[in-house]
Amino acid sequence: MKRTFNTILIAMAATLAGAQTQQSPVKEETAFQPQIEIAGSGVATLDIGREGLFGGRGLGSRSQINFSDSSLSFGAAQRLYGKGIGSFTIGGLTTDESNTGRGKQVFLHQAFLDFQDLRYEAYLGRTNTPSAQLLTFPTLREDDLVDYTTVANPFSDGGNAEEHRYSNVAAVAINSNLKHFVNVHAEHQIDSAGVSDSDSGLNSYGVTYQYLGNPALTSIERFPSYGLGFEHRAVKDSAGGASNVVYAGGVINLRPSVTNRLDLRILAQSSFGNDTSALATLNDTYRADHQAVAVSLRNLYSPFGRPSSQWSLTAGYRTYSKVTDANSYGVALSFVKSLGQGFDLVSQVGYERRSDAMAAAFGGHRDAAVFQIGLVFNFGSTFNQSVGPRRSPTNLLHKYIPN
Amino acid sequence: MPEYKETNTESDKLGRRQLLRLGGLGLGAGLLSRAFGQSVPQQQAGVDRPATPWPAEFDPKGSAPPYPPRERPKPGDKIHVHDIEVTIGIHEIVPGVQTHMFMFNKSYPGPEIRVKEGDWVQVNLKNTSPEFHTIHWHGIMLPMEMDGVPLGTQWPVGPNQEFRYLWRAQPSGTHFYHCHVMTTLHQQAGLVGSLIVEPSQPDVVQKTFPYKRDYTLILSELDTNFVRNMMAEMVEMGTQMEHMNHSPSMMREMNGRMMGWFKTKEDFVKAVKNGYIPPYLASRTGTAAPITPNWFMINGKSYPMTDPVMIRRGENIRVRLIGGGVMPHFIHLHGHDFWHVCQDGAPLASPVRMNTIPIYPGTTSDIVIQGTNPGFWHLHDHSDLATTNNGQHPGGMMTMLMYEDAREAGIKWEEVIAISS
Numbered sequence: 001m002k003r004t005f006n007t008i009l010i011a012m013a014a015t016l017a018g019a020q021t022q023q024s025p026v027k028e029e030t031a032f033q034p035q036i037e038i039a040g041s042g043v044a045t046l047d048i049g050r051e052g053l054f055g056g057r058g059l060g061s062r063s064q065i066n067f068s069d070s071s072l073s074f075g076a077a078q079r080l081y082g083k084g085i086g087s088f089t090i091g092g093l094t095t096d097e098s099n100t101g102r103g104k105q106v107f108l109h110q111a112f113l114d115f116q117d118l119r120y121e122a123y124l125g126r127t128n129t130p131s132a133q134l135l136t137f138p139t140l141r142e143d144d145l146v147d148y149t150t151v152a153n154p155f156s157d158g159g160n161a162e163e164h165r166y167s168n169v170a171a172v173a174i175n176s177n178l179k180h181f182v183n184v185h186a187e188h189q190i191d192s193a194g195v196s197d198s199d200s201g202l203n204s205y206g207v208t209y210q211y212l213g214n215p216a217l218t219s220i221e222r223f224p225s226y227g228l229g230f231e232h233r234a235v236k237d238s239a240g241g242a243s244n245v246v247y248a249g250g251v252i253n254l255r256p257s258v259t260n261r262l263d264l265r266i267l268a269q270s271s272f273g274n275d276t277s278a279l280a281t282l283n284d285t286y287r288a289d290h291q292a293v294a295v296s297l298r299n300l301y302s303p304f305g306r307p308s309s310q311w312s313l314t315a316g317y318r319t320y321s322k323v324t325d326a327n328s329y330g331v332a333l334s335f336v337k338s339l340g341q342g343f344d345l346v347s348q349v350g351y352e353r354r355s356d357a358m359a360a361a362f363g364g365h366r367d368a369a370v371f372q373i374g375l376v377f378n379f380g381s382t383f384n385q386s387v388g389p390r391r392s393p394t395n396l397l398h399k400y401i402p403n
Numbered sequence: 404m405p406e407y408k409e410t411n412t413e414s415d416k417l418g419r420r421q422l423l424r425l426g427g428l429g430l431g432a433g434l435l436s437r438a439f440g441q442s443v444p445q446q447q448a449g450v451d452r453p454a455t456p457w458p459a460e461f462d463p464k465g466s467a468p469p470y471p472p473r474e475r476p477k478p479g480d481k482i483h484v485h486d487i488e489v490t491i492g493i494h495e496i497v498p499g500v501q502t503h504m505f506m507f508n509k510s511y512p513g514p515e516i517r518v519k520e521g522d523w524v525q526v527n528l529k530n531t532s533p534e535f536h537t538i539h540w541h542g543i544m545l546p547m548e549m550d551g552v553p554l555g556t557q558w559p560v561g562p563n564q565e566f567r568y569l570w571r572a573q574p575s576g577t578h579f580y581h582c583h584v585m586t587t588l589h590q591q592a593g594l595v596g597s598l599i600v601e602p603s604q605p606d607v608v609q610k611t612f613p614y615k616r617d618y619t620l621i622l623s624e625l626d627t628n629f630v631r632n633m634m635a636e637m638v639e640m641g642t643q644m645e646h647m648n649h650s651p652s653m654m655r656e657m658n659g660r661m662m663g664w665f666k667t668k669e670d671f672v673k674a675v676k677n678g679y680i681p682p683y684l685a686s687r688t689g690t691a692a693p694i695t696p697n698w699f700m701i702n703g704k705s706y707p708m709t710d711p712v713m714i715r716r717g718e719n720i721r722v723r724l725i726g727g728g729v730m731p732h733f734i735h736l737h738g739h740d741f742w743h744v745c746q747d748g749a750p751l752a753s754p755v756r757m758n759t760i761p762i763y764p765g766t767t768s769d770i771v772i773q774g775t776n777p778g779f780w781h782l783h784d785h786s787d788l789a790t791t792n793n794g795q796h797p798g799g800m801m802t803m804l805m806y807e808d809a810r811e812a813g814i815k816w817e818e819v820i821a822i823s824s
């Protein structure tokens with residue numbers, strides 16, 4: 001497994017090096033070097049009692065040593081001649097062995113170019129699916145309970161949970177005061193099930209509104225972030241026809257505190273317009289009209305203002321409007337203990353249960369339970385720094401400057 | 404005036420030293436020391452003798468404050484009142500390069516304070532930024548409580564708080580003031596200003612080199628990445644605390660735990676045992692890189708935006724150089740020698756002739772330039788890493804000595820002078 005990952009890294013490095021030998025239409029000055037960022041996340045858990053169903057989809061081989069969702073990304077950024085910032089990000093993510101994963105263990109989750117200035121941002125390439133990433137839930141891995149915590153990709157065959165969270169995106173985002181963001185986007189969501197209606201490859205269009213409060217006050221403001229959105233997905237008629245979805249969610253600080261915070265996340269979604277009336281495959285479960293809600297209660301303990309431990313209880317429920325008695329729910333109790341800067345001991349107990357009508361799509365499995373324990377290392381480094389983030393507390397409080 | 408003052412008047416001593424100089428001094432003694440004369444002392448048995456003997460008239464009490472520093476103003480004493488507000492603002496170093504900075508009265512450097520020795524100075528510091536600040540009066544002999552060292556001589560002044568400094572201006576000379584809270588960030592990020600105490604007695608520099616024009620050049624550097632990152636961290640914490648101030652339960656959370664403030668060493672050790680992680684163990688500064696300045700400034704501007712120093716033929720000008728940053732600078736003037744006359748405010752035993760003078764952080768040096776060679780002359784840090792803007796030469800800590808009457812002297816300056824960047 002490690003060897004595969006390294007091979008990919010070397011391949012990436014070769015690609016980067018190769019790119020430098022290409023001629024740029026504009027002469028480059030060697031005295032100017034872009035800012036380079038590396039960000040990574042290593043996640044490995046020992047999974048006990050797992051029936052290959054929780055989190056993963058249970059279609060491939062099963063391993064109790066689970067290193068999925070480990071990622072490494074490179075970014076390059078620089079100030080442009082005007083007041084904008086230009087950047088490129090490329091990164092890969094390990095997929096679950098129990099997913100078929102198209103036979104690949106690394107999924108390219110980021111490969112996009114981005115332009116941003118104070119007011120506008122435009123990006124193009126493989127990156128986060130706007131509708132699926134309104135908020136992240138504090139489960140051990142981001143795709144645990146993915147059926148509830150993100151807006152599903154109706155074109156996915158379920159072989160790879162990453163297909164819900166990442167897609168090929170062309171987006172323009174406009175903001176007001178760097179707090180209110182409206183993102184208008186067209187996407188090619190990965191069509192592994194072959195149910196897309198589009199010849200152009202663009203199979204999804206939507207708009208998302210998001211409020212992001214001052215990052216300095218995420219532990220203090222009652223509603224530090226929330227948003228809502230609409231997405232139209234062009235599913236072909238033979239697969240039930242176009243699927244639309246509306247979704248809304250946010251974070252509520254139940255006990256605002258910088259040392260012992262209790263907060264609640266909620267995401268609700270409702271899809272409509274698709275006529276699928278039986279669930280035989282995983283793809284059916286994503287595009288058939290359904291309503292889902294995910295709720296997560298989290299306690300973050302940060303004595304002396306520095307995160308020390310966190311527990312969270314996340315639960316999700318979904319039900320289908322055109323399929324009789326089809327529903328499922330899942331819960332996860334997750335725990336994180338910080339062992340050092342970015343290095344955590346993690347543990348999770350999860351359980352999912354499906355009604356009979358639903359279980360059909362999961363090879364008859366009605367329920368699944370798992371206990372996981374492992375380590376996570378989140379790290380990042382910036383080299384040759386010259387670009388500041390737009391949404392720094394200073395920019396938000398004291399007028400943005402391109403610095 | 405108390406007797407103490409009478410016998411220790413700075414200019415008095417200096418007058419004496421000036422005479423000693425005329426009696427034939429060497430040149431080497433004055434550069435970094437405050438006051439050395441050079442007549443030969445009586446040899447004393449059992450005393451370690453310096454290679455160059457100290458003067459007989461050397462006064463070992465000469466560094467004592469002219470006025471008792473813990474005195475308070477008496478009715479009728481003159482008090483200069485200054486209101487100084489600290490805010491966060493945007494400063495432009497050169498066109499196209501702006502940075503958020505802390506500012507005294509919305510300017511960088513802060514306003515120059517100029518008072519006469521012996522006068523009282525009251526500064527009403529008002530903090531309307533989301534961070535903590537103080538003002539340290541660098542070189543002033545004042546009561547400890549006015550020294551502006553946070554958690555040392557006073558509590559730092561929080562957002563929307565005020566603090567009144569009151570001290571007597573002494574000793575005379577070129578000094579400066581700066582914030583002493585996280586000095587690495589706050590002074591670099593803008594909180595520095597000049598503080599000139601003019602002698603109450605006739606000025607020995609004026610007497611020797613009659614001058615009308617007097618320039619103050621604060622030398623400083625800025626790492627825009629460091630300031631951006633660190634200020635964001637500080638603003639974040641300040642903003643949090645400002646909001647927490649409105650909730651009694653959250654105020655209890657603050658209580659030293661967040662700030663890493665402890666009353667005693669024992670409290671600190673106990674907190675570390677209980678899980679407090681000091682910043683030096685795990686960085687919470689938002690930057691992992693060492694501080695590497697990319698901007699070098701004179702009075703907050705880098706070349707070509709620095710202000711020129713103006714002179715005329717036959718004129719003496721006094722230039723006060725202040726090491727207001729974290730790096731030494733070696734200020735060199737083309738086409739002239741100048742006289743180094745004062746160090747850290749105090750006149751030297753003898754003026755020292757030089758053309759390149761080191762200015763170390765925290766020091767001040769006064770020089771006198773004489774208008775002897777009309778033209779346009781570079782005045783710059785000869786450590787040429789500092790004559791760059793973002794690594795590109797020319798720029799940085801560089802300005803020009805410009806003769807206003809160069810044309811009358813027959814110099815066709817239009818043909819050679821241009822601004823380059």
Ligand SMILES: [Cu+2]
Nearest residue numbers: 536582584589
């Ligand atoms: Cu300060």
